[in-house]
Amino acid sequence: MEEMIEYILQFGNLNKQQTELITSKGQILQLKKDAYFSEAGRIPKQVGFVVEGVIRGCYYNNKGEEITRCFISDRSLVCDYVNFEASTVSSEYLQACTDCHLIIFPKTDWEELSYNIVGWDNIRNKMVQLCMYQKSRKGPVISQDATSRYLEFMENFPSLINRIPLSYIASYLGVTQQSLSRIRKNIR
Structure with a gap:
């Protein structure tokens, strides 16, 4: 939990009670290699913080080929946030490339932090922007060899x-x- 709080504090200030509330809402999840954090065809239900491990974002193209779009590693937020927020079905997978140690927040607990922590929305928005940037980073330029x-x-x-x-x-x-x-x- 300490790594997660250090990560969050990069984006804003929190007092001891606020960090304790965040810690109390976080749940430990051990995700085995090849297991899914979230899956295409389902509504994402949680936000995660990767304490240790690597998760990849992937999808299947119209030829049925698996395409890896991004990698999310240690000390990063992981979530299909657009679909998480909108409660809509995802079109991609978030899959563990290694055994992963995560701290997760179910949607209700994640939302509750906004109601109870002044300034949380600003901190959350900065974390989500970085998460979405990391996920949306374009893969290598195909015109390169x-x-x-x-x-x-x-x-x-x-x-x-x-x-x-x-x-x-x-x-x-x-x-x-x-x-x-x-x-x-x-x-x-």
């Missing part, structure tokens, strides 16, 4: 290279796993 895309991935996500399956990195880069293996071999 595959090696350049991988090198850029290594530069932008150095901590993920050895933590997540190559198939997810390949999907994010828009290449086959075999191509990615060749690229990695040639770089070494």
Whole structure:
């Protein structure tokens, strides 16, 4: 919980009672690798804070191919927030790439913080903006060659290279796993 409070305090000030209220509403969730935090076809019901682990945002294109859109790692907020707020069905998945340790807030508890903490809406909005920016970051530029895309991935996500399956990195880069293996071999 300490990591989460440190994260929240980057976006605004809270007193001891307010942080205790937030802590009391947070629930611990251990998400096993490959399990879903939220799923396409369902209404997202919770906001999470990734204490440790990596979650990916993914969807299926019109050809039925799985596309990884983003990675959300340690000390970040995770949520399909637009659908969470509107109580509408999601079109993407948020899936654990590794075993994950999260602190989650069911919708009612998340909303209750707005009623009980002065200034919470401003803090929440800043956290959500960052979360949505991280999720909406465009993947690598497809006009780049595959090696350049991988090198850029290594530069932008150095901590993920050895933590997540190559198939997810390949999907994010828009290449086959075999191509990615060749690229990695040639770089070494």
